[in-house]
Amino acid sequence: MKEIRVSPVFVNKVRNVRNFQVMLDALMLSAGEGRLAAVVGPAGRGKTRTAQWYAANNGCAFVRCLSIWRHSELGFLQALCRELGVKEVHHRKNPAFLAVMDALNKQEGRPVFIEEIEKLPRLHLELVRDLSDLSSAPFVLIGEEELEGHLKPIRRMWNRCFQLLQFEALDVADTMVFVQAASGLNLPGDVADLLHQSAAGCFRVIKRDLQNLANIMNAKRAAAPTLEMAKLAIKQSLRG
Numbered sequence: 001m002k003e004i005r006v007s008p009v010f011v012n013k014v015r016n017v018r019n020f021q022v023m024l025d026a027l028m029l030s031a032g033e034g035r036l037a038a039v040v041g042p043a044g045r046g047k048t049r050t051a052q053w054y055a056a057n058n059g060c061a062f063v064r065c066l067s068i069w070r071h072s073e074l075g076f077l078q079a080l081c082r083e084l085g086v087k088e089v090h091h092r093k094n095p096a097f098l099a100v101m102d103a104l105n106k107q108e109g110r111p112v113f114i115e116e117i118e119k120l121p122r123l124h125l126e127l128v129r130d131l132s133d134l135s136s137a138p139f140v141l142i143g144e145e146e147l148e149g150h151l152k153p154i155r156r157m158w159n160r161c162f163q164l165l166q167f168e169a170l171d172v173a174d175t176m177v178f179v180q181a182a183s184g185l186n187l188p189g190d191v192a193d194l195l196h197q198s199a200a201g202c203f204r205v206i207k208r209d210l211q212n213l214a215n216i217m218n219a220k221r222a223a224a225p226t227l228e229m230a231k232l233a234i235k236q237s238l239r240g
């Protein structure tokens with residue numbers, strides 16, 4: 001009996017990832033100033049992993065905002081500099097801003113990903129707007145539901161926002177595709193339904209339940225998962 005292993009593969013054949021790619025393709029095609037997009041949705045649906053996967057494959061900058069930057073935009077600008085490969089460290093805002101602009105103009109319209117900007121005061125968002133206005137680089141903001149509220153009052157920015165992509169709950173087909181890719185298991189319909197329902201569309205929960213299910217199957221030397229095993233896997237997650 002072959003042991004079932006869960007590997008940390010990235011699965012791009014799920015709906016949210018496909019929508020993400022479509023949005024990025026469209027964003028790249030729309031030439032001109034001030035290109036912005038936002039990706040929102042509850043925790044656990046794969047926003048960060050998807051953006052990091054895209055950024056890694058396309059050589060894009062990815063900055064996760066830190067709350068220690070809330071008192072000054074310098075830390076944020078320095079992080080952008082680092083991500084954009086600026087060698088010199090600038091200790092004042094103006095030169096740091098100019099260095100970011102310079103680097104953006106050199107990177108041929110590749111998108112820049114910024115996560116959790118809603119944790120910072122609006123000034124930081126204004127800064128992103130200026131950078132996107134003045135350079136040709138598209139910016140993609142990634143956050144949870146509060147990001148949408150954070151963007152709305154800035155009407156000018158909101159109007160230009162190219163697109164808002166909502167990361168939806170995973171559906172049953174996504175669940176099956178993910179389980180197949182991560183573990184090689186082809187889930188029977190009832191098991192897929194149960195895993196999908198109990199995870200409420202959250203990737204993180206499905207991953208944890210799948211690991212438990214694989215452990216149970218390995219302990220029992222079972223070739224195929226049953227509904228009973230899936231129930232036990234879910235119960236273990238709830239306890240853990």
Ligand SMILES: Nc1ncnc2c1ncn2[C@@H]1O[C@H](COP(=O)(O)OP(=O)(O)O)[C@@H](O)[C@H]1O
Binds near residue numbers: 011
């Ligand atoms: N397309 C995917 N393929 C495989 N694993 C994924 C995928 N998307 C997300 N995950 C995994 O699901 C979990 C939650 O993803 P994450 O990107 O942190 O969600 P969010 O940023 O929406 O809170 C992480 O463990 C991540 O590795």
Ligand SMILES: [Mg+2]
Binds near residue numbers: 047048049
């Ligand atoms: Mg995240």
